[in-house]
Amino acid sequence: xxxxxxCLCLVAFLALSAQTRYDVSSISEFNSAQDxxxxxxxxxxxxxxxxHVRMEIEKDGLIVTAEPYGSVLFSGVSRVVIEGSGVTFSGxxxxxxxxxxxxxxxxxxxxxxxxxxNIQNYTCFKYLRVYxxxxxxxxxxxxxxxxxxxxxxxxxSILVDDEPGYHKIQHCSFKHFDGMGNDEGIEPIRIGVSSxxxxxxxxxxxxxxxxxxxxxxxxxxxxxxQNVYRYNTFEDNPVAELVLxxxxxxxxxxxxxxxxxxxxxxxxxxxxxxxxxxxEGLTRRSIYLQNDPSDPLSDVHIYHNTIVDxxxxxxxxxxxxxxxxxxxxxxxxxxxxDNLFAQDTESESWINNYVFGELGIDMPSEGxxxxxxxxxxxxxxxxxxxxxxxxxxxxxEGYSEVPLYEGMNYDNAIQLDLMKxxxxxxxxxxxxxxxxxxxxxxxxxxxxxxxxxxxxSFDNLVDYVTANASQLYIVGEGETRSVQVSSxxxxxxxxxxxxxxxxxxxGSNDATLNITVDSNLEESSRSGTVTLTGxxxxxxxxxxxxxxxxxxxxxxxxxxxxxxxxxxDGGIHLTNLPTHYQSLSISVVQLDGKKIFSxxxxxxxxxxxxxxxxxxxxxxxxxxxxxxxSGVNNMQITRxxxxx
Numbered sequence: 272x273x274x275x276x277x278c279l280c281l282v283a284f285l286a287l288s289a290q291t292r293y294d295v296s297s298i299s300e301f302n303s304a305q306d307x308x309x310x311x312x313x314x315x316x317x318x319x320x321x322x323h324v325r326m327e328i329e330k331d332g333l334i335v336t337a338e339p340y341g342s343v344l345f346s347g348v349s350r351v352v353i354e355g356s357g358v359t360f361s362g363x364x365x366x367x368x369x370x371x372x373x374x375x376x377x378x379x380x381x382x383x384x385x386x387x388x389n390i391q392n393y394t395c396f397k398y399l400r401v402y403x404x405x406x407x408x409x410x411x412x413x414x415x416x417x418x419x420x421x422x423x424x425x426x427x428s429i430l431v432d433d434e435p436g437y438h439k440i441q442h443c444s445f446k447h448f449d450g451m452g453n454d455e456g457i458e459p460i461r462i463g464v465s466s467x468x469x470x471x472x473x474x475x476x477x478x479x480x481x482x483x484x485x486x487x488x489x490x491x492x493x494x495x496x497q498n499v500y501r502y503n504t505f506e507d508n509p510v511a512e513l514v515l516x517x518x519x520x521x522x523x524x525x526x527x528x529x530x531x532x533x534x535x536x537x538x539x540x541x542x543x544x545x546x547x548x549x550x551e552g553l554t555r556r557s558i559y560l561q562n563d564p565s566d567p568l569s570d571v572h573i574y575h576n577t578i579v580d581x582x583x584x585x586x587x588x589x590x591x592x593x594x595x596x597x598x599x600x601x602x603x604x605x606x607x608x609d610n611l612f613a614q615d616t617e618s619e620s621w622i623n624n625y626v627f628g629e630l631g632i633d634m635p636s637e638g639x640x641x642x643x644x645x646x647x648x649x650x651x652x653x654x655x656x657x658x659x660x661x662x663x664x665x666x667x668e669g670y671s672e673v674p675l676y677e678g679m680n681y682d683n684a685i686q687l688d689l690m691k692x693x694x695x696x697x698x699x700x701x702x703x704x705x706x707x708x709x710x711x712x713x714x715x716x717x718x719x720x721x722x723x724x725x726x727x728s729f730d731n732l733v734d735y736v737t738a739n740a741s742q743l744y745i746v747g748e749g750e751t752r753s754v755q756v757s758s759x760x761x762x763x764x765x766x767x768x769x770x771x772x773x774x775x776x777x778g779s780n781d782a783t784l785n786i787t788v789d790s791n792l793e794e795s796s797r798s799g800t801v802t803l804t805g806x807x808x809x810x811x812x813x814x815x816x817x818x819x820x821x822x823x824x825x826x827x828x829x830x831x832x833x834x835x836x837x838x839x840d841g842g843i844h845l846t847n848l849p850t851h852y853q854s855l856s857i858s859v860v861q862l863d864g865k866k867i868f869s870x871x872x873x874x875x876x877x878x879x880x881x882x883x884x885x886x887x888x889x890x891x892x893x894x895x896x897x898x899x900x901s902g903v904n905n906m907q908i909t910r911x912x913x914x915x
């Protein structure tokens with residue numbers, strides 16, 4: 272037997288030692304390495320900045336990585352598609368690129384690990400998309416930041432089909448997405464789409480950090496079933512919050528919601544559970560149960576939360592579709608900015624909640640106890656119970672247990688508190704609110720800017736200067752176009768022709784560069800170059816100009832613009848678009864004239880993809896408005912199409 276075991280160990284050692292490493296520094300070298308590689312082999316990109324690198328990882332079991340992490344930076348039209356399974360993709364930066372309506376990272380395979388990847392300042396469709404056929408994708412220690420275009424598409428998208436995906440998003444940071452909130456579609460995370468709301472995803476989002484995410488009113492959009500959101504931090508998000516949308520059975524626990532807006536909105540669905548969360552400093556509603564006729568709320572369970580120094584909890588009683596079977600048990604509501612509650616339905620089940628401050632609603636017959644919970648501000652600046660607090664060993668039973676969904680592992684029995692301190696087994700011995708008393712454990716966020724994102728987040732391992740365009744078409748005299756410069760160093764600007772001018776000759780870090788042309792008095796088109804240089808890095812933008820304003824564009828595009836496929840099962844491709852416009856406004860209109868979808872796209876080339884997955888089958892009109900640099904709509908055309 273010992274000889275057999277020795278032989279098995281020797282075979283395993285030889286197999287491990289046979290794994291091969293391929294060092295590459297170009298896409299041609301990468302493709303050659305992949306052709307030769309076997310499962311378990313590593314393809315290692317060498318330090319440097321690379322433009323226009325499109326990787327397609329098709330083989331199973333490969334490790335594609337940067338050495339060291341963070342020292343390989345891709346820009347221009349760089350992106351990656353992962354079709355193989357068991358792939359590890361790690362250590363890369365994608366900064367300042369421009370790929371129009373394509374995704375930076377697409378995932379089709381199973382058991383994929385995306386780790387220590389930074390995607391920042393990109394002009395694109397989505398930063399990362401996990402397709403329906405993928406299972407068990409893990410996205411960890413990644414940073415997603417500041418998409419340059421404000422297209423109506425979310426940042427990290429997980430799609431769902433008829434089997435749970437069991438995906439994980441862990442220890443990631445989501446930062447600085449501009450916008451005004453509302454329904455702009457720039458959610459940092461969306462799990463499912465509206466048509467997938469009835470499907471089980473069982474995706475876990477944990478230990479992630481969200482700040483200044485203003486591109487949409489939804490920081491996380493829950494559009495599928497049985498997802499778990501735990502131990503995340505939502506901080507300084509002025510116009511957005513975590514939102515439970517289409518899809519039942521959302522689990523939200525152990526999270527910190529801090530400052531500005533950034534609480535929880537439950538818009539649709541049933542059987543949601545919100546427990547062990549901490550809310551402080553929210554200047555708009557802390558928890559909002561929405562009164563929505565599309566899918567009225569039912570069976571919402573809110574247990575063991577602590578809400579201090581925040582705006583009210585809105586209970587959804589204003590309207591004709593109030594939530595039903597709402598159970599609010601063993602929570603602490605203290606020191607509100609105004610009132611503790613608003614818009615009660617008078618049918619909530621209140622069980623043993625401690626309230627301290629202006630109530631804002633009529634006192635129910637039972638379930639609210641008006642007394643000071645005796646919380647103190649700890650050395651980290653957060654509130655937790657004093658040793659003498661009445662919340663200790665004061666919980667009461669009478670509410671539903673939190674379910675445990677198949678294949679997932681989380682604290683459904685509420686055996687731990689907010690800081691993962693053990694709670695007593697008996698409900699009557701558990702503390703009211705999110706925290707048990709502890710003399711050794713301080714209440715503070717699990718996820719911070721410093722412990723999320725890539726390991727190299729605050730190190731400049733590679734100098735870079737990039738711009739979100741490589742070509743500009745500028746027509747009229749004095750006309751100006753803007754490009755976004757992404758850099759971590761100082762840079763200078765040079766133009767090759769006197770008829771091209773820029774508003775900056777030098778710059779530092781990220782900036783907007785405006786490029787202007789003089790009148791073209793020549794009889795032929797002309798071109799010149801704007802070059803940005805920083806250290807050993809440089810990027811060039813080719814500027815084209817015709818001798819005069821282009822005419823008959825409308826006739827040209829009506830004859831040549833192609834729309835396919837038609838009918839479509841979700842996506843439309845537009846080709847032969849004119850490239851001398853800055854942007855294109857797209858609207859989808861029902862035949863009765865009602866607009867149901869709109870987005871604005873930056874025009875980078877003559878082709879565009881429009882995602883219309885959410886449309887119901889039927890006939891529609893696609894309206895295209897072409898907009899020049901001054902924001903003027905120069906032209907509109909309409910095409911009829913069918914959604915199958």
